[in-house]
Amino acid sequence: MSEQNCQPCSVADFERFARAKLPSSAAGYYRSGACGEHTLAFNQSAFQRIRIRPRVLRDVSTRDMAVTIQGREVKVPIGVAPTAMQKMAHPDGECANARAVGRAGSVFILSTLSTSSIEEVAAAAPDTIKWFQLYVYKDRELTKKLVARAEAAGFKALVLTVDASAWGMRYADARNKFILPPHLKLANFSGNLSSGVSEKTSGSALQKYIEDVFDLNITWDDVKWLKRITKLPVMVKGVLTAEDAKIAADIGVGGVIVSNHGGRQLDTSPASIEALPEISKAVGDRVEVYLDGGIRYGTDVFKALALGAKMVFVGRPAVWGLTYNGEEGVKKVLDILGNEFDTTLALAGCRSPADIRSDMVTHESTYSKL
Numbered sequence: 001m002s003e004q005n006c007q008p009c010s011v012a013d014f015e016r017f018a019r020a021k022l023p024s025s026a027a028g029y030y031r032s033g034a035c036g037e038h039t040l041a042f043n044q045s046a047f048q049r050i051r052i053r054p055r056v057l058r059d060v061s062t063r064d065m066a067v068t069i070q071g072r073e074v075k076v077p078i079g080v081a082p083t084a085m086q087k088m089a090h091p092d093g094e095c096a097n098a099r100a101v102g103r104a105g106s107v108f109i110l111s112t113l114s115t116s117s118i119e120e121v122a123a124a125a126p127d128t129i130k131w132f133q134l135y136v137y138k139d140r141e142l143t144k145k146l147v148a149r150a151e152a153a154g155f156k157a158l159v160l161t162v163d164a165s166a167w168g169m170r171y172a173d174a175r176n177k178f179i180l181p182p183h184l185k186l187a188n189f190s191g192n193l194s195s196g197v198s199e200k201t202s203g204s205a206l207q208k209y210i211e212d213v214f215d216l217n218i219t220w221d222d223v224k225w226l227k228r229i230t231k232l233p234v235m236v237k238g239v240l241t242a243e244d245a246k247i248a249a250d251i252g253v254g255g256v257i258v259s260n261h262g263g264r265q266l267d268t269s270p271a272s273i274e275a276l277p278e279i280s281k282a283v284g285d286r287v288e289v290y291l292d293g294g295i296r297y298g299t300d301v302f303k304a305l306a307l308g309a310k311m312v313f314v315g316r317p318a319v320w321g322l323t324y325n326g327e328e329g330v331k332k333v334l335d336i337l338g339n340e341f342d343t344t345l346a347l348a349g350c351r352s353p354a355d356i357r358s359d360m361v362t363h364e365s366t367y368s369k370l
């Protein structure tokens with residue numbers, strides 16, 4: 001498919017176009033999952049095993065997709081998850097992505113490993129609700145400075161990634177000897193911390209960078225530490241069990257993001273949507289629960305909300321939109337998902353997310369006896 005002869009109509013169309021357009025090393029980095037990529041596949045296939053039980057003959061002529069997230073109105077419950085190094089997809093990188101999310105009226109999460117800085121994104125998208133995703137560096141003073149910069153730049157929450165106690169082996173990056181092209185930098189840093197992922201090594205340069213500079217040994221005490229050093233709500237991203245969600249809620253986090261890192265860390269961990277029910281049952285009345293991983297259709301958004309998520313986030317779909325044509329491409333991807341979600345609401349008999357009930361979804365096995 002080329003931009004000239006075919007109009008992308010679905011997230012899958014954007015993915016096909018983007019993967020054909022990108023250099024193979026960048027395409028491999030964005031697309032891949034860990035090891036056998038089983039969890040990467042589960043994230044989407046698990047949604048297909050859930051059926052929607054629609055209600056009919058209800059007045060759904062006026063509909064509203066808005067939800068309240070951390071006390072703020074969000075027009076559509078589909079935000080953008082943090083993905084590293086977005087300038088490989090488009091020269092406007094994270095700034096374009098954040099602007100598009102603002103136009104859609106949702107939440108943008110900026111990665112620590114961004115190729116546009118905290119301050120650049122804040123200036124480019126002042127009206128977008130922005131959260132900052134944090135990786136903890138061995139250098140705690142540097143980590144504290146990142147937190148202070150996000151606060152000063154008007155970011156509304158910190159998202160601590162907790163599924164990164166080791167590098168999840170991605171074979172594509174190892175084969176490609178992945179590096180960040182040297183004209184790009186990790187924009188939140190200077191010196192080696194900024195250019196380190198561009199240095200050639202025997203495998204993935206990102207893996208080497210992370211093993212050199214990240215603190216891979218963080219524990220719940222570090223979540224408490226982070227809460228002490230910031231006034232912002234702290235979300236934990238990468239929770240897959242009720243047990244851990246309860247610890248997070250007891251500590252007083254602002255939110256839990258049910259996520260397996262897009263299938264990039266622990267292969268054969270469950271699909272995010274499979275893990276969601278036990279977590280929303282355990283803590284959904286105490287903290288806001290969100291989900292990312294495998295959202296490719298508006299029906300997926302509906303299913304996640306039915307199973308207890310307050311909103312969802314997409315990672316790769318936004319990268320594919322960005323690759324297609326920057327801010328407009330991301331906006332188009334978010335519009336496709338938003339329109340599909342709106343249609344799903346109507347066809348399932350709901351006027352708003354508040355009308356979605358858990359008995360409107362069921363596992364396919366409900367019907368397998370027929």
Ligand SMILES: Cc1cc2nc3c(=O)[nH]c(=O)nc-3n(C[C@H](O)[C@H](O)[C@H](O)COP(=O)(O)O)c2cc1C
Binds near residue numbers: 031084111113261293
């Ligand atoms: C290319 C890429 C880079 C990512 N970088 C980060 C990151 O810097 N920090 C983080 O917490 N998660 C990162 N993630 C995980 C995403 O935030 C998110 O959990 C995942 O992409 C959701 O799955 P999806 O791509 O199927 O929507 C990354 C994912 C991808 C695909």
Ligand SMILES: CCCCCCC(=O)C(=O)O
Binds near residue numbers: 113166210261
């Ligand atoms: C220990 C895992 C860190 C990965 C850093 C970038 C990222 O989140 C991703 O590529 O995925």
